[in-house]
Amino acid sequence: MTEPSADLxxxxxxxxxxxxxxxxxxxxxxxxxxxxxxxxxxxxIGELAxxxxxxxxxxxxxxxxxxxxxxxLVENVVDEAEAxxxxxxxxAPADSAERWRGVIQGYHDVFGRHRRLSETLIExxxxxxxxxxxxxxxxxxxxxxxxxxxxxxxxxxxxPAGLPARDIATALLQLNERVIQADLAQEPLRLASxxxxxxxxxxxxxxxxxxxPA
Amino acid sequence: MTEPSADLxxxxxxxxxxxxxxxxxxxxxxxxxxxxxxxxxxxxIGELAxxxxxxxxxxxxxxxxxxxxxxxLVENVVDEAEAxxxxxxxxAPADSAERWRGVIQGYHDVFGRHRRLSETLIExxxxxxxxxxxxxxxxxxxxxxxxxxxxxxxxxxxxPAGLPARDIATALLQLNERVIQADLAQEPLRLASxxxxxxxxxxxxxxxxxxxPA
DNA sequence: CACGCTATCAACACCCTGTCGAGAGTTACA
DNA sequence: TGTAACTCTCGACAGGGTGTTGATAGCGTG
Numbered sequence: 435m436t437e438p439s440a441d442l443x444x445x446x447x448x449x450x451x452x453x454x455x456x457x458x459x460x461x462x463x464x465x466x467x468x469x470x471x472x473x474x475x476x477x478x479i480g481e482l483a484x485x486x487x488x489x490x491x492x493x494x495x496x497x498x499x500x501x502x503x504x505x506x507l508v509e510n511v512v513d514e515a516e517a518x519x520x521x522x523x524x525x526a527p528a529d530s531a532e533r534w535r536g537v538i539q540g541y542h543d544v545f546g547r548h549r550r551l552s553e554t555l556i557e558x559x560x561x562x563x564x565x566x567x568x569x570x571x572x573x574x575x576x577x578x579x580x581x582x583x584x585x586x587x588x589x590x591x592x593x594p595a596g597l598p599a600r601d602i603a604t605a606l607l608q609l610n611e612r613v614i615q616a617d618l619a620q621e622p623l624r625l626a627s628x629x630x631x632x633x634x635x636x637x638x639x640x641x642x643x644x645x646x647p648a
Numbered sequence: 649m650t651e652p653s654a655d656l657x658x659x660x661x662x663x664x665x666x667x668x669x670x671x672x673x674x675x676x677x678x679x680x681x682x683x684x685x686x687x688x689x690x691x692x693i694g695e696l697a698x699x700x701x702x703x704x705x706x707x708x709x710x711x712x713x714x715x716x717x718x719x720x721l722v723e724n725v726v727d728e729a730e731a732x733x734x735x736x737x738x739x740a741p742a743d744s745a746e747r748w749r750g751v752i753q754g755y756h757d758v759f760g761r762h763r764r765l766s767e768t769l770i771e772x773x774x775x776x777x778x779x780x781x782x783x784x785x786x787x788x789x790x791x792x793x794x795x796x797x798x799x800x801x802x803x804x805x806x807x808p809a810g811l812p813a814r815d816i817a818t819a820l821l822q823l824n825e826r827v828i829q830a831d832l833a834q835e836p837l838r839l840a841s842x843x844x845x846x847x848x849x850x851x852x853x854x855x856x857x858x859x860x861p862a
Numbered sequence: 863c864a865c866g867c868t869a870t871c872a873a874c875a876c877c878c879t880g881t882c883g884a885g886a887g888t889t890a891c892a
Numbered sequence: 893t894g895t896a897a898c899t900c901t902c903g904a905c906a907g908g909g910t911g912t913t914g915a916t917a918g919c920g921t922g
Contacts, residue, residue, distance in 0.1 A: 574837055704878095
């Protein structure tokens with residue numbers, strides 16, 4: 435029994451809830467608290483357990499790994515982002531430049547509101563495959579919406595035809611991700627915080643319409 | 649003596665070379681070989697040492713850490729990139745669209761030629777501070793050159809004035825990094841390999857000139 | 863009240879890192 | 893040529909992390 439049996443839902447063990455839900459919440463809260471100072475790699479499962487007032491083996495009763503803790507944390511942020519940005523895609527766009535600004539600003543705000551967690555997410559994505567899949571789903575949702583919006587602008591004659599809308603949308607969202615990441619992590623080479631949204635908007639607007647924003 | 653004395657060059661111990669240079673080369677070769685299958689995090693120093701035919705403590709005679717091995721490896725790729733792309737900035741640009749295509753293509757080719765190593769570099773950047781500093785220097789060199797080229801296009805009346813050239817250059821290079829990373833790592837959400845250069849070129853061209861490439 | 867389920871943890875096996883100290887081999891030169 | 897210094901090597905250790913096992917305590921329910 436060294437390898438995990440792949441036919442069980444590995445995430446957490448049980449979904450009945452006598453009162454162990456509180457423990458679970460305490461583990462999550464501890465993780466978010468410790469994340470303020472150190473990366474997830476530097477935080478041990480022992481610390482997470484101690485912070486929640488349980489022993490290390492008990493941690494494994496609630497989560498199969500650190501990765502699962504992170505995923506649970508990330509799901510909240512993702513929900514928040516969809517609530518903030520998703521709205522902008524569904525409503526009728528009054529002014530298109532304003533719509534794109536809203537998308538970029540929203541993306542920037544949500545990540546900024548959970549700075550350390552977002553940083554952790556984007557860094558840890560490459561290390562943990564399950565997290566990677568979760569994040570890919572989120573990205574796909576945004577690319578899909580963006581591509582549809584670009585096509586709609588083209589159909590209305592507001593934007594010229596050109597490269598596939600989905601390709602442009604993919605590149606633009608990866609652009610956002612990287613620029614915002616550099617900002618969050620205060621990387622040595624980054625845009626000044628207040629230049630992030632204008633610069634991104636410039637790239638989005640020229641890429642979509644062929645002209646800079648008004 | 650638990651903490652390292654910070655006044656020594658920690659990278660390697662000595663610079664006389666009886667024949668230990670060969671060992672050093674074997675460690676690097678082993679690292680590059682093992683990197684083909686697994687991430688650097690998954691490769692232990694014991695394996696690196698075994699691959700080079702030495703014991704684990706002996707590894708520490710040549711390198712202070714795995715990070716230093718990676719940095720040594722990365723320096724080669726960086727030199728190659730500067731040789732390929734740097735040339736394009738110094739020569740007089742015949743056709744400007746061609747020049748930018750050359751920059752993007754060069755960037756893409758060099759990374760593609762060292763796929764796994766580039767992937768490792770970009771993922772590991774966040775984990776290891778010394779590597780992070782090395783990479784920041786490289787990025788800065790490219791941003792500087794790109795910003796100068798944009799300003800030169802503006803001065804010649806080929807590109808309109810607008811946002812600070814350095815901000816645009818920073819965003820564009822981060823765009824490249826992220827899009828190429830997704831391609832190298834075969835992330836689920838990525839551009840098709842042959843769409844990478846055209847799409848990037850479109851974003852660069854519209855961002856700099858306000859119009860799509862011819 | 864006894865069975866099953868939730869919840870808990872001490873102890874274990876294992877792997878990884880980095881260091882210490884004792885040496886073997888080589889060179890340099892007195 | 894003997895010895896001192898320097899290069900290079902590794903066994904053994906200390907310390908820390910992960911994930912599992914197996915024993916156990918309490919709770920609810922038929």
